[in-house]
Amino acid sequence: MTASTRLARTPAPRTLSVRDLAQIAIFAALIAALGLPGALSIGAVAVPITFQTLGVMLAGAVLGARKGFFAVLLLLSLVAAGLPLLSGGRGGIVWFTTSPSAGYLYGWLLGVLVIGYLTSLLLPRYRLWAALGATALGGIVVVYLVGVPVTAINLGLPIWVALVDSAKFLPGDLVKVVVTVLVARQVHKAYPGLIPSRRRAEGTATTGAVTTAS
Amino acid sequence: MIGLYSPGHSLVHRAPMLLKLVLLSFAVLGVGLLGELWQLSLCLFAVAALFLVARIPLGAAWKQIGPILWILVVAVPLQALFAGWATAGLMAGRLLIAVALAALFTLTTTVTAVLEGSQKLLRPLRRWVDADRVGLLLALTLRCIPLVAEIVTEVIEARRARGTQGSLLALAVPVVVRSLYAADAIGEALAARGLDD
Amino acid sequence: MSTIDFDDVSHAFGERMVLRGIRLHLTEQRIGIVGANGSGKSTLVRLINGLIKPDRGTVTVDGLDVARNAKAVRRQVGFIFTNPDNQIVMPTVAEDVAFTLRRRGLTPIQIATRTQAALERFGLDQHADHPAHRLSGGQKQLLALAAVLVAEPAIVVADEPTTLLDARNSRRITELLLGLSQQVVVVTHQLDLLADFDRVIVIEDGQVVADDSPAAALSAYRGLLA
Amino acid sequence: MSTIDFDDVSHAFGERMVLRGIRLHLTEQRIGIVGANGSGKSTLVRLINGLIKPDRGTVTVDGLDVARNAKAVRRQVGFIFTNPDNQIVMPTVAEDVAFTLRRRGLTPIQIATRTQAALERFGLDQHADHPAHRLSGGQKQLLALAAVLVAEPAIVVADEPTTLLDARNSRRITELLLGLSQQVVVVTHQLDLLADFDRVIVIEDGQVVADDSPAAALSAYRGLLA
Ligand SMILES: Nc1ncnc2c1ncn2[C@@H]1O[C@H](COP(=O)(O)OP(=O)(O)OP(=O)(O)O)[C@@H](O)[C@H]1O
Ligand SMILES: Nc1ncnc2c1ncn2[C@@H]1O[C@H](COP(=O)(O)OP(=O)(O)OP(=O)(O)O)[C@@H](O)[C@H]1O
Ligand SMILES: O=C(O)CCCC[C@@H]1SC[C@@H]2NC(=O)N[C@@H]21
Ligand SMILES: [Mg+2]
Ligand SMILES: [Mg+2]
Numbered sequence: 001m002t003a004s005t006r007l008a009r010t011p012a013p014r015t016l017s018v019r020d021l022a023q024i025a026i027f028a029a030l031i032a033a034l035g036l037p038g039a040l041s042i043g044a045v046a047v048p049i050t051f052q053t054l055g056v057m058l059a060g061a062v063l064g065a066r067k068g069f070f071a072v073l074l075l076l077s078l079v080a081a082g083l084p085l086l087s088g089g090r091g092g093i094v095w096f097t098t099s100p101s102a103g104y105l106y107g108w109l110l111g112v113l114v115i116g117y118l119t120s121l122l123l124p125r126y127r128l129w130a131a132l133g134a135t136a137l138g139g140i141v142v143v144y145l146v147g148v149p150v151t152a153i154n155l156g157l158p159i160w161v162a163l164v165d166s167a168k169f170l171p172g173d174l175v176k177v178v179v180t181v182l183v184a185r186q187v188h189k190a191y192p193g194l195i196p197s198r199r200r201a202e203g204t205a206t207t208g209a210v211t212t213a214s
Numbered sequence: 215m216i217g218l219y220s221p222g223h224s225l226v227h228r229a230p231m232l233l234k235l236v237l238l239s240f241a242v243l244g245v246g247l248l249g250e251l252w253q254l255s256l257c258l259f260a261v262a263a264l265f266l267v268a269r270i271p272l273g274a275a276w277k278q279i280g281p282i283l284w285i286l287v288v289a290v291p292l293q294a295l296f297a298g299w300a301t302a303g304l305m306a307g308r309l310l311i312a313v314a315l316a317a318l319f320t321l322t323t324t325v326t327a328v329l330e331g332s333q334k335l336l337r338p339l340r341r342w343v344d345a346d347r348v349g350l351l352l353a354l355t356l357r358c359i360p361l362v363a364e365i366v367t368e369v370i371e372a373r374r375a376r377g378t379q380g381s382l383l384a385l386a387v388p389v390v391v392r393s394l395y396a397a398d399a400i401g402e403a404l405a406a407r408g409l410d411d
Numbered sequence: 412m413s414t415i416d417f418d419d420v421s422h423a424f425g426e427r428m429v430l431r432g433i434r435l436h437l438t439e440q441r442i443g444i445v446g447a448n449g450s451g452k453s454t455l456v457r458l459i460n461g462l463i464k465p466d467r468g469t470v471t472v473d474g475l476d477v478a479r480n481a482k483a484v485r486r487q488v489g490f491i492f493t494n495p496d497n498q499i500v501m502p503t504v505a506e507d508v509a510f511t512l513r514r515r516g517l518t519p520i521q522i523a524t525r526t527q528a529a530l531e532r533f534g535l536d537q538h539a540d541h542p543a544h545r546l547s548g549g550q551k552q553l554l555a556l557a558a559v560l561v562a563e564p565a566i567v568v569a570d571e572p573t574t575l576l577d578a579r580n581s582r583r584i585t586e587l588l589l590g591l592s593q594q595v596v597v598v599t600h601q602l603d604l605l606a607d608f609d610r611v612i613v614i615e616d617g618q619v620v621a622d623d624s625p626a627a628a629l630s631a632y633r634g635l636l637a
Numbered sequence: 638m639s640t641i642d643f644d645d646v647s648h649a650f651g652e653r654m655v656l657r658g659i660r661l662h663l664t665e666q667r668i669g670i671v672g673a674n675g676s677g678k679s680t681l682v683r684l685i686n687g688l689i690k691p692d693r694g695t696v697t698v699d700g701l702d703v704a705r706n707a708k709a710v711r712r713q714v715g716f717i718f719t720n721p722d723n724q725i726v727m728p729t730v731a732e733d734v735a736f737t738l739r740r741r742g743l744t745p746i747q748i749a750t751r752t753q754a755a756l757e758r759f760g761l762d763q764h765a766d767h768p769a770h771r772l773s774g775g776q777k778q779l780l781a782l783a784a785v786l787v788a789e790p791a792i793v794v795a796d797e798p799t800t801l802l803d804a805r806n807s808r809r810i811t812e813l814l815l816g817l818s819q820q821v822v823v824v825t826h827q828l829d830l831l832a833d834f835d836r837v838i839v840i841e842d843g844q845v846v847a848d849d850s851p852a853a854a855l856s857a858y859r860g861l862l863a
Contacts, residue, residue, distance in 0.1 A: 016347075018409055019401035025351055026397045029358035030390070033366065062390060074355055081328035082218050082320040083356075091218050092278065092320030097242065098312040100285060155289045156305040158296055179382060186387040190502030190542045191394050346739070356728040360770040364722070372498040375462060376511050376558070377485035384510070388500040395496075395544050399723035405688055406716035407726070407737050407784070410708050448803035494801070547675040575800055577674045577826050578862050600804060 020067055027063055027071035028078070031055030035087035047101040047151060049169060050087040054176040056108045057115060057139040061131070061184035064195035065116025072112045076105055103150020107143035114138030119184070120195050126188060131181045139180065140173050218278070220321040226268035227322045231331040238319050242312045251300070254307035261314045268322050278317035282309065350409070354400075365392050412594045413473050413487065413565045414438050415459060420468035422454055429454045431617045433468070437596070439609035441589070443625065444598045445632050446614035452598045455614065456568050459596065460488040472566065486515075489559035491569035495551035496544065504546070504554055505530065505539040511562045529561040533587075549580030556587060568596045573604075602629050638820045639699050639713065639791045640664050641685060646694035648680055655680045657843045659694070663822070665835035667815070669851065670824045671858050672840035678824045681840065682794050685822065686714035698792070712741075715785035717795035721777035721802075722770075724784075730772070731756065731765040734784045741788070755787035759813075775806025782813060794822045799830075828855050 016024070034051040059068035075085060076096070084091040096102050115138030122130050144166055152162040188194060221227075226234075248254055265275055286306050294302040329352055336345040369388045415437040422430040429451045446452050457463040458470045461481035470477040477484045492498050501507040509526045517525075530536040533553045538546065543554060552572060559567065569588060573581035585604050588595055597604070605611050611628035613621035613635070621631035641663040648656040655677045672678045683689040684696045687707030696703040703710045718724045727733040735752045743751075756762040759779045764772065769780060778798060785793065795814060799807035811830050814821055823830075831837050837854035839847035839861070847857035 017401070018404040019398060021347070021351055021354065022397040022401040022404065023394065025354035026358045026362065026393045026400070028355040029362045030393060032355070032359050033362045036363075058386075058390065062394075070351075074351055077332070078325075078352060078355060081325050081332070081352075082323065083325055084218055085359075090281075092316060093238075094278070094282075094313050094316035094320070097316060098309050099282075100289075154309070155285070156293050156297065156301065157289070161292070161296075179386060182383050183386045183390060186383075186502045187390050187394070190387070190391045190544065192542070194394070353727050353732065357726055357769070360768065361722065364770070368497045369500060371462060372492070372500055375460060375485065375490040375492070375498070376500070377482065377562070384500060387502060391502060391544060392496070396723055399718065399720060400726060402688055403716075403718060403724035404726055406686060406711065406718075406724075408708070408711050408740070408788075410711075448805050549674045577672075578828075579673050 016067070016070075023063060024067050024070045024074060027055070027059045027068070028074040031059065031072065031075045032078075032085040035085060035089075037087075047104060047147070047166075047169075048087055049172050051176075052087055053108070053139065053143070053173060054179060056112055056143075057135055057176055057180040058183060060112040060115030060138060061119050061135055061180050062187050062194060063116065064120055065113045068112040068116045069109060072108050076109070098154055100151045100154050101147070102154060104143060104147035106150070107146035110146060111138045111143040114142050116195070123188065123195055124192075126185055128181065128185070131184070132177060135177045135180050136174070139177055140170075144169075218274075218320050219324050220270055220274045222269055222322065224268045224322070226264060226318065229322075231323050231327045232334070234319055234323060235331070238315050241315055245308050245311050248308075249304070251303055251307065254304065254311065257311050258307065258314075261311055261318070264318055265314070268318065270318070270321055274321060275317065278321065279310075279314055282313045286310070358400075361396060362389070362393055365389055365396065368392075412438055412440055414471075415566070415594075415596075416469075416471045417455075417458070418469050418471070420458065420465045420470060422458070422463065422466045429617050430458075430465075433617075433619060435612070435619065435622075437610075440594055441608040441610070442594075442596045443605040443608040443611040443628075444596065444614060445600070445602065445605070445611065445629070447636070450614045451617040452614050453570050456490075456570055456596060456598055459566070459568050460485050460490050462490070486562065487564055488566045488568055489562065489564035491552075491555050491559055491567065491572045493571040493574050495548070495555045495575070498555050498558070499543045499551065502542060503539070504535055504541050504543050507543050507554060508558045508561050511558050515562070525561055529557045532560075533557040548575050549577070549583070552576060552580065552584055553587075556584065560591075564593065566594045566596065567591060570598045571600065572597070573599070573601065602632070605629065638664055638666055640697075641792070641820075641822075642695075642697045643681075643684070644695050644697070646684065646691045646696055648684070648689065648692045655843050656684075656691075659843075659845060661838070661845065661848070663836075666820055667834040667836070668820075668822045669831040669834040669837040669854075670822065670840060671826070671828065671831070671837065671855070673862075676840045677843045678840050679796050682716075682796055682822060682824055685792070685794050686711050686716055688716070712788065713790055714792045714794055715788065715790035717778075717781055717785060717793065717798045719797040719800050721774060721781050724781045725769045725777060728768060729765070730761055730767050730769050730780055733769050733780060734787050737784050737788045751787055755783045758786075759783040773806070774802050775809060778802060778806065778810050779813075782810070786817075790819065792820045792822065793817060796824045797826065798823070799825070799827065828858070831855065 031052050034055040037051055056072055059071045063071060079085050079091045080093050080096055082092050086095060096105060115135055118134035118138065122134060148162045148166050149159060152159040245257055286309065290302045290306050293305060329349060333345040333349050336343050336348060366389055369385060373384065417433045417435040420430060420433040433455065444452050444455065454463060458465055458477065459472065461477040461484055464478045472484050472487055475484050499507055501510045505526055508529050509522050512522045512525060527536065530539055533556060535550065535553060535557060546554060573584050576584060588597060589607060605625045608625050611623065611625045612619055613628050613632045615635060621628045643659045643661040646656060646659040647654065659681065670678050670681065680689060684691055684703065685698065687703040687710055690704045698710050698713055701710055725733050727736050731752055734755050735748050738748045738751060753762065756765055759782060761776065761780060761783060772780060799810050802810060814823060815833060825831065831851045834851050837849065837851045838845055839854050839858045841861060846861065847854045
């Protein structure tokens with residue numbers, strides 16, 4: 001409690017606290033768990049539709065840029081090391097090199113940073129439409145921006161084919177964006193003070209919320 | 215920590231993890247430079263030989279390489295349409311070799327070896343990265359996966375008992391919130407066991 | 412009062428038989444269940460609102476088969492778990508209580524009114540917007556009760572509801588349970604709590620070994636333990 | 638035995654004063670702490686190994702100021718939490734015990750030997766390579782004890798270590814704690830557990846209201862509750 005109060009006032013400290021470490025680990029675990037229901041592959045290009053993108057968006061919107069980034073990086077490192085934590089029980093370095101979906105994985109890292117940063121600008125108010133925009137920008141635009149070209153390169157296809165094909169993700173990913181924002185809104189209520197707000201004027205408002213919570 | 219490892223004592227299994235990783239990267243790069251189908255075919259044979267040397271069971275190998283074959287079945291005709299069959303064949307060959315080699319690495323290297331190897335790799339960066347903490351985080355995540363699974367089960371049961379199935383939202387919110395409170399408790403336990411802030 | 416019927420109910424987890432041929436006809440208002448660890452008490456009460464489906468036999472509540480009409484039965488049967496943390500599903504206290512009232516065809520105003528009333532009844536109205544997980548242990552268990560009772564179930568089932576509480580809170584929850592006008596089924600290890608109950612059932616190794624007034628059942632149970 | 642000293646310690650969470658001017662000089666081997674939910678017991682014991690730093694006053698262990706030397710003090714003070722699930726931090730049983738021994742300048746062989754010895758002592762050697770989460774609740778708490786005791790702390794602090802366990806497991810953990818040669822500080826709601834303790838402290842609303850032999854302290858506590 002006192003730690004998060006302090007966070008709300010001063011810029012983020014350089015090192016991660018043990019509580020941060022635990023939050024990062026449990027979110028990496030959460031993304032892994034979201035892979036358990038499996039993956040759905042449809043269309044010409046075999047990039048799966050997966051719940052794990054929801055976990056990635058949540059990591060950014062709930063933990064913020066820094067911790068969220070580490071959570072995703074952690075999960076990906078374990079996958080690279082050979083643990084079957086991608087949806088459908090896949091793992092190993094293949095999925096980061098020659099796989100058509102490799103780019104999306106790097107896109108996750110960039111996307112979580114964008115969502116986390118924009119969310120910290122929105123907090124403590126977390127206005128619905130702004131949050132939807134921020135999450136869609138990081139969770140869809142940025143992720144596809146990296147993912148689509150890599151699909152094209154790895155499969156030797158023109159980029160527009162990969163782009164057209166990626167449209168199949170849109171409905172699902174839009175739902176994930178909405179779910180992420182609604183969940184994050186509730187979570188910030190149930191557990192105030194997770195992301196230090198970058199707004200000076202309203203920074204004190206966060207502190208107030210935290211104190212009344214105790 | 216078993217992962218996708220296929221146990222064995224072959225030369226491929228015993229080779230140091232970092233050496234395998236370096237060889238793998240060079241091989242993938244090299245294959246990318248080859249421009250003739252016959253060269254690729256030779257490489258493909260070499261890779262198959264490596265699988266034999268490592269005595270990888272057919273099933274385990276198929277589980278890793280099978281998915282890419284399906285991708286090729288769709289992608290090769292598509293590519294042939296845009297760039298001709300020769301290019302499509304080259305692309306398919308390169309992809310297959312790279313995937314097979316990466317799979318071989320994963321199948322013959324334990325997760326522990328990879329993690330220890332990467333901690334070694336991180337050592338030169340020790341001014342910025344605490345390799346010990348990285349190792350801790352990796353292990354902690356493995357511990358947390360069953361914990362999250364347990365939380366999901368408990369939340370589903372609680373919702374059911376209250377007669378409201380609710381939406382995906384009413385599942386996700388409590389799971390995330392309880393995970394965060396569990397993280398607090400774990401953080402505290404870490405501190406109590408001597409992991410300082 | 413409602414009628415809860417167990418008709419030759421057996422249940423196993425994997426190889427392990429946990430309940431064997433249970434026959435019970437429960438109509439009293441206050442029913443206590445005691446027994447050693449692992450004897451099958453929790454399994455028994457979970458059957459009452461279909462959290463577990465029996466392998467053999469049927470459980471009915473007011474004639475409704477629980478396995479087949481779980482949804483309808485769960486509106487009649489409120490369930491309190493041991494660990495209040497496990498039953499909080501919404502971020503704040505008021506939202507958690509209101510959650511129970513969803514999909515019951517109530518207007519938002521009705522939901523708000525009933526939620527407010529339930530919070531007042533359990534002394535939680537001061538904490539309506541408080542993050543639910545940050546309440547004290549006793550308050551969390553009160554919240555669990557409020558969240559269950561707001562739906563006005565005909566039966567309240569509680570599985571060791573006071574285990575995590577101190578003596579004062581434990582007494583408070585017990586008194587609240589005893590004061591309910593509903594039918595109440597309570598599993599507990601605190602035998603003194605059962606003195607005023609109408610009927611006490613002793614479970615041993617998946618079977619009913621005593622089923623009597625509190626005094627008689629408890630002395631049978633103490634005999635078993637000795 | 639070690640000496641734990643609280644010198645005029647106060648602590649608040651936000652606005653709420655949780656401990657007020659605590660003065661204690663603890664030298665006995667077995668010390669029990671009781672009190673109502675929210676009275677400040679957990680806060681008090683967390684101060685002993687610097688998990689919380691006091692707002693005012695100092696806590697010292699064998700003369701070492703906990704707030705300033707948290708690291709050194711934590712090697713002396715082992716801590717057992719209520720929920721066994723949350724204190725297991727490594728995937729397998731043996732790894733979790735070995736975790737405590739990191740950064741102590743031991744060789745891998747020394748670590749392995751001591752880990753093995755600790756597992757044997759608590760009857761967990763059969764499960765060394767099992768995933769820790771598959772253990773039963775009681776075994777998990779045994780693992781927590783093994784993981785703390787492998788470092789041979791001078792003091793063991795336990796905050797309601799048996800609350801989430803069933804009666805059988807609870808008895809086993811209690812007996813183990815009582816059998817330790819170390820100084821032991823235990824917070825509990827199970828008053829009967831404290832009969833053989835050397836000293837029992839009653840906390841009420843952030844203050845020490847009784848501090849005596851078990852019999853005297855517990856009768857004071859029962860009086861408070863009535
Ligand atoms: N989900 C499950 N899977 C496998 N076994 C189970 C499960 N739930 C309970 N059991 C086993 O069934 C038996 C009866 O369990 P139950 O929880 O009904 O006992 P109980 O009487 O409630 O005990 P306690 O007093 O400890 O709560 C125990 O041996 C338990 O290990
Ligand atoms: N991290 C925290 N932030 C805010 N308030 C807290 C925090 N920890 C404890 N409190 C509050 O401080 C008071 C004392 O808490 P503490 O956990 O020390 O009580 P306790 O005696 O251990 O109670 P219990 O028997 O329920 O475990 C309570 O009112 C609690 O709500
Ligand atoms: O599992 C993998 O190999 C990577 C999956 C990448 C999936 C991408 S992320 C954005 C888009 N939305 C989905 O549901 N799937 C793709
Ligand atoms: Mg039970
Ligand atoms: Mg406490």
